[in-house]
Amino acid sequence: MAEPAKNQAVDRTRIFYVPERARVMTTRQEPSATFVELGFEDGRPLNHHPGQFVQVSVFGYGEAPISVCSSPTRPESFALCVQSMGNVSRAIADLTPGDWVGIRGPYGRGCFPIDRMKNKDVLLIAGGIGMAPLRGLIQFICDNRDDYGRFMVVYGAKTPSDILFREETEQWTENPDLDFYRTVDEPDDEWEGRTGVVTEPLKEIDIDPENTIAAACGPPVMFRFIAMDLLKKKLPEERIYFSLERRFKCGIGKCGHCQLNDLYVCQDGPVFRYADLLKRTEAGEVWAPEKDQDTA
Amino acid sequence: MTAPENRVIPASNFTRFLEAIMAEQPVIGPRERPDQPGFYRFGRLARAEDFAPDYGTTTVPPKKTFAALREKLFSFTLDSPPELDLHFDSSPFVLLGIHPCDLSGIDALDHAYSQPPAEVRWTANRRRASLIGLDCRPDSYCFCTQVGTESNRNPCDLFLTPMEDGYLVEVHSDAGAALLEKADTRKAGEEDEAAAEQWRREKAAGIVPEFDAPVEKIADILEVGGLTPVWKETADRCYSCGSCNTTCPTCFCFDMVDDIEPDLSGGARYRTWDSCQLLDFALVASGHNFRGERWQRVRHRWQRKFLYLYRQFDRPYCTGCGRCSRACTADINLVDVANRLIAAAQKEA
Numbered sequence: 294m295a296e297p298a299k300n301q302a303v304d305r306t307r308i309f310y311v312p313e314r315a316r317v318m319t320t321r322q323e324p325s326a327t328f329v330e331l332g333f334e335d336g337r338p339l340n341h342h343p344g345q346f347v348q349v350s351v352f353g354y355g356e357a358p359i360s361v362c363s364s365p366t367r368p369e370s371f372a373l374c375v376q377s378m379g380n381v382s383r384a385i386a387d388l389t390p391g392d393w394v395g396i397r398g399p400y401g402r403g404c405f406p407i408d409r410m411k412n413k414d415v416l417l418i419a420g421g422i423g424m425a426p427l428r429g430l431i432q433f434i435c436d437n438r439d440d441y442g443r444f445m446v447v448y449g450a451k452t453p454s455d456i457l458f459r460e461e462t463e464q465w466t467e468n469p470d471l472d473f474y475r476t477v478d479e480p481d482d483e484w485e486g487r488t489g490v491v492t493e494p495l496k497e498i499d500i501d502p503e504n505t506i507a508a509a510c511g512p513p514v515m516f517r518f519i520a521m522d523l524l525k526k527k528l529p530e531e532r533i534y535f536s537l538e539r540r541f542k543c544g545i546g547k548c549g550h551c552q553l554n555d556l557y558v559c560q561d562g563p564v565f566r567y568a569d570l571l572k573r574t575e576a577g578e579v580w581a582p583e584k585d586q587d588t589a
Numbered sequence: 590m591t592a593p594e595n596r597v598i599p600a601s602n603f604t605r606f607l608e609a610i611m612a613e614q615p616v617i618g619p620r621e622r623p624d625q626p627g628f629y630r631f632g633r634l635a636r637a638e639d640f641a642p643d644y645g646t647t648t649v650p651p652k653k654t655f656a657a658l659r660e661k662l663f664s665f666t667l668d669s670p671p672e673l674d675l676h677f678d679s680s681p682f683v684l685l686g687i688h689p690c691d692l693s694g695i696d697a698l699d700h701a702y703s704q705p706p707a708e709v710r711w712t713a714n715r716r717r718a719s720l721i722g723l724d725c726r727p728d729s730y731c732f733c734t735q736v737g738t739e740s741n742r743n744p745c746d747l748f749l750t751p752m753e754d755g756y757l758v759e760v761h762s763d764a765g766a767a768l769l770e771k772a773d774t775r776k777a778g779e780e781d782e783a784a785a786e787q788w789r790r791e792k793a794a795g796i797v798p799e800f801d802a803p804v805e806k807i808a809d810i811l812e813v814g815g816l817t818p819v820w821k822e823t824a825d826r827c828y829s830c831g832s833c834n835t836t837c838p839t840c841f842c843f844d845m846v847d848d849i850e851p852d853l854s855g856g857a858r859y860r861t862w863d864s865c866q867l868l869d870f871a872l873v874a875s876g877h878n879f880r881g882e883r884w885q886r887v888r889h890r891w892q893r894k895f896l897y898l899y900r901q902f903d904r905p906y907c908t909g910c911g912r913c914s915r916a917c918t919a920d921i922n923l924v925d926v927a928n929r930l931i932a933a934a935q936k937e938a
């Protein structure tokens with residue numbers, strides 16, 4: 294057998310579970326989430342593709358997969374937008390500038406198809422925290438605006454105080470580069486915008502089905518309704534992309550937690566073509582749980 | 590290397606051989622549990638006599654020597670910035686007395702964990718070890734012949750087949766040949782080979798459970814689907830305790846958790862074995878459980894072992910060791926479920 298591995302001989306950068314240190318540069322509290330801007334010690338960029346995620350360590354609390362919500366076109370730092378849901382995400386919300394976290398990644402071979410989207414009309418649909426990964430893509434397209442056709446973004450939040458990136462989304466409303474539709478499920482007294490679930494504004498939008506690519510991110514149940522609306526608009530299944538959530542532990546196709554039939558969502562995704570998901574029963578069961586088909 | 594001739598090591602020489610190895614490196618092998626006579630587990634042998642060559646299948650498979658139930662991945666300080674320490678043990682050891690099915694279990698994890706990016710801790714621990722296999726006698730749960738592992742030798746350095754006085758020794762690697770130099774052996778003759786062959790014949794004849802279709806058919810059956818009634822009737826009996834996973838030599842799913850030192854000076858991240866049968870395995874923070882129904886988890890275990898990993902690595906992720914059936918609190922037997930699946934598929938057709 295080969296020489297036993299010596300301590301020093303193990304190349305640390307190739308050990309997938311060892312995070313790299315990154316420093317918190319700024320933080321911002323939003324009503325329902327925390328925005329954290331990070332940078333590596335040596336100032337190098339993260340070099341991610343829109344749609345990829347990182348495994349964020351808060352040492353002593355653990356790790357959680359979080360989408361990169363900034364664009365690689367703005368490489369000075371990278372940003373996360375995190376909702377407090379449990380152990381690690383609460384610890385992320387408590388971070389202050391100067392604190393250290395661990396970062397693994399960027400991970401995920403399935404990203405938003407920025408090349409395929411070129412010269413096409415792009416329709417993005419975000420529900421809730423699903424805005425986080427899409428915001429990176431929105432920034433990316435805005436920074437390369439000439440490469441893309443019509444640009445439409447639909448964003449649904451539960452209540453006005455759940456709206457993420459409040460100021461930025463306000464600017465998008467004015468921005469001629471994109472058609473931005475923002476809606477809330479439950480308005481409050483001050484809300485003057487649209488009311489209704491995310492598929493409501495979607496119904497109004499006319500698309501050119503021959504020349505459009507759509508991508509969506511949001512809670513599991515949302516996908517089914519979005520898919521129905523998009524198919525009604527004659528958009529083919531293979532030009533609809535969904536970014537999925539699963540329980541992640543390793544983020545690189547080893548721990549088995551994120552498996553969706555034969556796919557590892559962490560490694561093969563997290564962004565998938567709807568056409569590919571349709572072939573997988575474990576995807577279908579989420580959208581139509583009453584139907585128990587179990588073909589693989 | 591070219592296949593070297595087999596050797597024979599008489600019983601008395603074997604003890605001296607073990608002692609010679611143990612003088613240089615630890616030997617981990619099957620030994621009787623002091624707390625539970627008649628039950629065996631892999632552990633470090635204190636004396637050559639601790640080796641229990643006629644042990645029956647252990648509850649926990651020997652994969653634990655390469656990936657511990659709870660394995661420290663690295664430790665960290667809580668300083669600013671935190672310092673990480675990854676200690677890799679590099680001292681060699683011998684893993685002795687592994688049955689053919691358990692060698693196949695190690696092979697399964699070699700495949701799974703070497704997929705890039707490789708799981709370096711498994712690989713590093715594997716590199717530390719020399720493997721000495723040992724042939725066995727089946728009990729009523731064993732079904733290695735049904736998955737083709739009864740004469741598996743991969744991976745091992747030496748392989749022992751018990752004989753009336755000692756063992757027939759097959760040499761499977763240069764490291765094995767080097768190890769065997771410590772032993773006083775003789776060339777195996779025709780009679781010795783015949784005795785070993787007889788052992789294998791009796792072993793195969795002693796296997797009771799049978800699949801009603803070849804194992805490769807099970808993948809096709811799972812792929813076609815329409816098996817929900819079988820999943821549901823199995824799930825009706827299952828407690829989702831996870832014993833079937835945690836005793837399985839080919840299961841490799843894991844969790845990662847942090848622990849903090851009581852004095853808050855630092856902590857460590859651990860990798861622990863996990864089970865896809867547990868309710869929260871696919872639960873996400875928003876509250877959605879992607880396999881919230883027990884029958885979905887039962888189905889997943891089967892699809893993973895006999896379809897996805899089968900197709901990916903061209904071998905079933907089952908070694909026929911029977912541990913899951915032995916361990917099951919609900920007495921669910923893997924071969925029985927396989928045959929229900931086969932029967933259900935035949936009814937469909």
Ligand SMILES: Cc1cc2nc3c(=O)[nH]c(=O)nc-3n(C[C@H](O)[C@H](O)[C@H](O)COP(=O)(O)OP(=O)(O)OC[C@H]3O[C@@H](n4cnc5c(N)ncnc54)[C@H](O)[C@@H]3O)c2cc1C
Nearest residue numbers: 357358359360374375376378379380381382425539563874
């Ligand atoms: C690709 C991807 C991208 C993501 N991007 C983002 C993002 O940009 N922003 C964001 O906010 N989130 C994102 N998420 C979700 C985020 O990863 C989770 O919210 C996060 O992992 C929660 O981890 P935690 O440690 O805070 O929660 P945990 O402590 O793990 O617990 C969260 C909840 O899970 C349940 N739970 C956990 N363990 C158990 C148990 N043993 N028994 C019962 N219930 C249990 C509980 O309901 C608990 O409240 C993303 C997820 C994925 C997969």
Ligand code: SF4
Nearest residue numbers: 837907908910911913
């Ligand atoms: S599935 Fe059961 S019989 Fe097959 S290898 Fe695992 S524990 Fe052994």
Ligand code: SF4
Nearest residue numbers: 827828830831833917
């Ligand atoms: S050991 Fe038996 S009861 Fe426990 S999870 Fe496995 S099949 Fe179910």
Ligand code: FES
Nearest residue numbers: 544547548549559
């Ligand atoms: S998160 Fe571990 S396999 Fe995907």
